Amino acid sequence: MTARTGAPLPTALPIALDAMGGDHGAEPNVDGAVQAARAGVSVLLVGDRVALHAELGKHSGSSSLPIDVVDATDVIGMDEHASDVRGRTGASINICTRLVKDGKAAAAVSMGHSGATMASALLTLGRIRGVDRPAILTHLPARGGFTTLLDVGANADVKAAYLAQWARLATVYLKVLEDREDPTVGLLSIGEEDHKGSALVLEAHALLRALHGQGVNFYGNVEGNDIFKATTDIVVTDGFTGNVVLKLAEGEARVLLGWVKEALTSSLQSKLGALLVRGSLRGLAERLDPSTYGASILIGVRGLTFIGHGSADARAVKNAVLRAARAHESNLIPRLEAAFGAERS
Amino acid sequence: MTARTGAPLPTALPIALDAMGGDHGAEPNVDGAVQAARAGVSVLLVGDRVALHAELGKHSGSSSLPIDVVDATDVIGMDEHASDVRGRTGASINICTRLVKDGKAAAAVSMGHSGATMASALLTLGRIRGVDRPAILTHLPARGGFTTLLDVGANADVKAAYLAQWARLATVYLKVLEDREDPTVGLLSIGEEDHKGSALVLEAHALLRALHGQGVNFYGNVEGNDIFKATTDIVVTDGFTGNVVLKLAEGEARVLLGWVKEALTSSLQSKLGALLVRGSLRGLAERLDPSTYGASILIGVRGLTFIGHGSADARAVKNAVLRAARAHESNLIPRLEAAFGAERS
Incomplete structure (x- = not known):
């Protein structure tokens, strides 16, 4: 994780955003993250640190927002195979799901390769028992x-x-x-x-x-x-x-x-x-x-994962991040696990 | 076949219309048939002769149109099973497909029970070879x-x-x-x-x-x-x-x-x-x-069969009848058979 770009993190866990994902690269992702951060949600931008800092620099006052950059040198391109996530641990989507798995992020959000996001979430986070x-x-x-x-x-x-x-x-x-x-x-x-x-x-x-x-x-x-x-x-x-x-x-x-x-x-x-x-x-x-609605939840994995349109604009990114934060605050995953656990006992 | 209600039949084969079929009974069927007949297509109204003649009587001048009534005492209700067509040879839809089979009608058109229409067409007309x-x-x-x-x-x-x-x-x-x-x-x-x-x-x-x-x-x-x-x-x-x-x-x-x-x-x-x-x-x-569009063709059977919405209005019935006549005039069935026959030789 690179140096913070702003104020101390709020107590809530940040949302990990696959910031290079989607048809339009970093720009709508960073714009959306800035909007979400202004609404009070902290965000980890995962991707090429130089490019992301450059995008962040376009937003005046962004240095005081709860946004961090996490460097990822690799990204699964829209035309690559979903199965590529297996070997490429340094790919941005894999870093996002890993942050969730390690308890360092509340949710992974990606407007990138849907298949790769699903594969990464499944491999890294696994399924809720009973699903x-x-x-x-x-x-x-x-x-x-x-x-x-x-x-x-x-x-x-x-x-x-x-x-x-x-x-x-x-x-x-x-x-x-x-x-x-x-x-x-x-x-x-x-x-x-x-x-x-x-x-x-x-x-x-x-x-x-x-x-x-x-x-x-x-x-x-x-x-x-x-x-x-x-x-x-x-x-x-x-x-x-x-x-x-x-x-x-x-x-x-x-x-x-x-x-x-x-x-x-x-x-x-x-x-x-x-x-x-x-x-x-x-x-x-x-x-x-x-x-x-911003993005759709991949429901059934043991960790919050949201998948959006490749064509997502900043508004979609913001709404996806806010929705992810709300799902985390409402304890969605533990409650899904409880619903399935309760039935077996 | 009951008495003609009008002028001598045009040389073209008439369209057999399942005139009791659909959510609204005879009325939209007869209205649509009258409109189609005015456009030059001859129609056989298949259903309860008393009810159909009564409906026809509401249209002034209908007696000079190329419309005939074929009596059918039975009709497959919208809430009955499609398989009911098997035993009920006197059901209106079975009479329609039988008229096509016997070369007395160019096409069967029904706004009634879709499943029953499909079953009747398949049983009576059979499939085009290769389908x-x-x-x-x-x-x-x-x-x-x-x-x-x-x-x-x-x-x-x-x-x-x-x-x-x-x-x-x-x-x-x-x-x-x-x-x-x-x-x-x-x-x-x-x-x-x-x-x-x-x-x-x-x-x-x-x-x-x-x-x-x-x-x-x-x-x-x-x-x-x-x-x-x-x-x-x-x-x-x-x-x-x-x-x-x-x-x-x-x-x-x-x-x-x-x-x-x-x-x-x-x-x-x-x-x-x-x-x-x-x-x-x-x-x-x-x-x-x-x-x-009036109705959809059941394509692949050896005879023209058109299936419409139960909620069809007179305009839909008219358009279905006109489309059926056009399909007959363009030799659709022989041309479908030729396309499949040609491939095998």
């Missing part, structure tokens, strides 16, 4: 708020037992981080009836039914349209379907908003009207902006 | 037009070989019905790279690569966001993922347009602007309206 596979949990905007969806991409091929475990993990997550009393869980299928769906869904349905009364409020099967309707708080699915859903939902929102804009500029009359409605529509665009 | 499983092919609005997606729900569990067959069927469909020269095919996955995706996708990818030069213009893997971007003309996927995609896409469009409307009425100023942009936005809503 076969960690999943990526994310939030989609929905009627009245948001819907929590998992897995959105960690596991392309799954077993029914994983889905049942993810339902339990997500239930604890929403209780702890979003103060939801008794969140409902829907199983994504192609028909609401219990007997409809793939072989996987039929098996998972039976497992989820059996979890009723064990802390999982299973609603039953839900369909694609239920996600935006927010029929249930949580939707569980395999990582293939979940990833398609996530990318479709974001892609559709982008195209539809584009069409709205087009429609608003299609004539002189609508252009005039557009001037009047601009303010109201801006709020909608913000609601649909993925950077509002 | 293991028929798929439901549909169109989603997309940048610059639409994206053709299949399977959207006929097969929850699939083999890689099905996906390759569907790519071939959809290619012929777009060439014949939409005049696309050499439509591109994308394989829905969770990463564009060839080595990413589920075990199923990896296997299907290899099969699709091998079809290159055999009439299938395989682009490679596409992701959820590519559907609205219209990266490829066709997207192939399993019926589970495809059905989730279809329902999510429709559900998201509905919620997002609702939010746009909310935003436009959130203040006096935006209400004023909304008056000016209303006309332009109406065109957008129409673009997103599923009834524009």
